Amino acid sequence: MIYVAVDIGASSGRLVLGGIKDNKLKIKEIHRFSNGFTVKDGTCYWDIDYLLNEILKGLQVVKSLGYDQCTVGIDTWAVDYVLLDQKGKRLREVVSYRDGRTKQTIEKVTKLVSKEKIYKKTGIQFLPFNTIYQLYEEDQEKLKNTNQILMVPDYLGYCLTGVAVTEVTNASTTQLLNLNSRTFDDELLDLISVKREQFARLVEPGTELGMLKKEWFSSFDLPNCKVITVATHDTASAVIGTPGFGENWAYLSSGTWSLLGIESAVPIVNELALQHNYTNEWGAFQTIRFLKNIIGMWIIQEVRRHLEQDYDFAQFVEEAKKVKGFHQFINFNDERFMNPANMIDEIQTYCKETNQKVPETVGELANCIYNNLAIIYAIAIEELEEITGKTIDQLHIVGGGAYNEHLNQLTADLSGKVVYAGPTEATAIGNLIMQMIATKEVKDLEAARQLIRDSFEIKKYTPNEINRQAIIQKFKEVVLYDHVRSTGSL
Ligand SMILES: Nc1ncnc2c1ncn2[C@@H]1O[C@H](COP(=O)(O)OP(=O)(O)O)[C@@H](O)[C@H]1O
Ligand SMILES: C[C@H](O)[C@H](O)[C@@H](O)C(=O)COP(=O)(O)O
Numbered sequence: 475m476i477y478v479a480v481d482i483g484a485s486s487g488r489l490v491l492g493g494i495k496d497n498k499l500k501i502k503e504i505h506r507f508s509n510g511f512t513v514k515d516g517t518c519y520w521d522i523d524y525l526l527n528e529i530l531k532g533l534q535v536v537k538s539l540g541y542d543q544c545t546v547g548i549d550t551w552a553v554d555y556v557l558l559d560q561k562g563k564r565l566r567e568v569v570s571y572r573d574g575r576t577k578q579t580i581e582k583v584t585k586l587v588s589k590e591k592i593y594k595k596t597g598i599q600f601l602p603f604n605t606i607y608q609l610y611e612e613d614q615e616k617l618k619n620t621n622q623i624l625m626v627p628d629y630l631g632y633c634l635t636g637v638a639v640t641e642v643t644n645a646s647t648t649q650l651l652n653l654n655s656r657t658f659d660d661e662l663l664d665l666i667s668v669k670r671e672q673f674a675r676l677v678e679p680g681t682e683l684g685m686l687k688k689e690w691f692s693s694f695d696l697p698n699c700k701v702i703t704v705a706t707h708d709t710a711s712a713v714i715g716t717p718g719f720g721e722n723w724a725y726l727s728s729g730t731w732s733l734l735g736i737e738s739a740v741p742i743v744n745e746l747a748l749q750h751n752y753t754n755e756w757g758a759f760q761t762i763r764f765l766k767n768i769i770g771m772w773i774i775q776e777v778r779r780h781l782e783q784d785y786d787f788a789q790f791v792e793e794a795k796k797v798k799g800f801h802q803f804i805n806f807n808d809e810r811f812m813n814p815a816n817m818i819d820e821i822q823t824y825c826k827e828t829n830q831k832v833p834e835t836v837g838e839l840a841n842c843i844y845n846n847l848a849i850i851y852a853i854a855i856e857e858l859e860e861i862t863g864k865t866i867d868q869l870h871i872v873g874g875g876a877y878n879e880h881l882n883q884l885t886a887d888l889s890g891k892v893v894y895a896g897p898t899e900a901t902a903i904g905n906l907i908m909q910m911i912a913t914k915e916v917k918d919l920e921a922a923r924q925l926i927r928d929s930f931e932i933k934k935y936t937p938n939e940i941n942r943q944a945i946i947q948k949f950k951e952v953v954l955y956d957h958v959r960s961t962g963s964l
């Protein structure tokens with residue numbers, strides 16, 4: 475059987491062919507395309523029709539390679555959704571989570587239901603763009619006329635098959651699922667004037683969705699595709715594709731976002747987890763992805779966008795390596811870096827406001843970004859160990875960020891943890907693995923992770939002895955100074 479993973483992240487999408495040969499998982503990227511949001515009349519939108527067209531172009535490549543049959547699974551970024559009318563037509567274009575419409579919404583909603591109560595119900599981190607807040611700000615007329623709210627990957631699956639479902643890993647990012655009842659929370663749905671029936675039935679990853687309706691896409695020469703609903707939140711697929719071993723491993727899914735956490739058998743919902751804004755996103759096989767969102771490679775992507783000269787990511791790393799030492803301490807998780815007009819200006823302004831050396835050259839900017847991401851990762855691991863009482867003994871960096879050997883080593887040095895880097899396409903691999911487990915070609919997650927270890931190069935980085943606590947302490951002092959400066963209080 476040939477399997478096709480469709481993995482669409484915030485900056486790029488790809489179709490990856492997969493199959494098992496000589497007891498190894500073989501993959502081949504057969505189509506890659508860029509992704510990103512555009513601003514129209516002040517709102518940030520995804521181009522969902524473009525993404526569907528790219529999926530069809532990729533599936534046409536599958537056919538052109540001689541495969542008439544395949545299974546396909548779709549995973550994408552989280553929280554964003556599509557509103558459909560009674561005829562299954564979109565009521566509006568798809569708003570990106572980078573849009574500023576929900577900047578103040580957590581404050582509005584938690585005046586109606588406390589943060590503590592929402593966290594106790596859902597265990598989900600408070601991010602301004604969670605679906606609950608987007609729907610709270612949604613055009614109420616459109617919401618009233620909405621027959622179906624579909625999460626982005628479920629919508630793409632619906633476009634291919636006509637079957638609508640709500641897959642649980644991505645549904646958990648809405649902050650509308652109740653951890654105890656394992657379904658939508660009625661009180662939270664009422665809060666945003668949404669009826670339960672406006673969401674399609676919840677399904678677990680590995681559910682067969684249906685056959686791709688080739689007749690709907692007659693201008694494409696497509697294979698016969700059975701669509702399987704995988705772990706449709708890309709991070710959930712990335713975790714499946716992370717070859718951790720033993721009891722105390724953590725993952726860092728490093729792409730546009732950096733998602734750092736552990737795979738837990740049970741939710742971890744307590745005061746400390748809330749204080750550190752850790753989340754309990756649902757994973758495959760009824761696991762919990764106990765993780766934290768960290769701003770990630772978005773920062774360097776945006777710096778790249780504002781440079782006159784075009785740099786590829788490997789060049790940023792080479793330039794960063796020429797600049798030795800730690801010259802700026804920046805909390806890139808500050809909401810000011812969520813979607814500034816110009817990331818370079820924002821970084822330089824932050825440094826001026828905190829009386830720090832202003833990075834000017836590409837190397838200085840890249841050094842500043844990678845250094846501070848590594849510090850933030852190290853602090854997130856400290857928090858994780860404090861909350862769970864575990865001692866993390868290995869950090870697995872997967873995704874495009876795993877290509878960055880300089881940041882991999884920095885992360886090992888600052889966290890004091892052994893870092894394993896790869897596979898860079900862990901998300902697509904996790905997508906493929908879910909399909910293979912659904913078709914029983916792979917026994918289970920443990921067997922899958924062994925297969926991944928046997929099939930892909932994983933690079934190991936051992937921590938160098940540096941004064942990591944002094945560097946982290948300096949970071950915390952600057953962040954505290956900035957907090958007091960900008961809020962006037964501790
Ligand atoms: N050769 C490379 N060297 C260093 N970093 C890289 C390289 N290739 C990709 N990256 C990093 O990987 C990121 C993209 O990771 P990816 O997982 O594809 O993102 P997403 O899934 O969010 O679109 C880029 O923003 C870049 O920072
Ligand atoms: C907005 C969400 O937090 C985001 O989608 C995150 O969960 C995620 O999955 C990011 O994936 P990328 O591949 O875009 O980094």
Ligand SMILES: [Mg+2]
Binds near residue numbers: 483730901
């Ligand atoms: Mg990704």
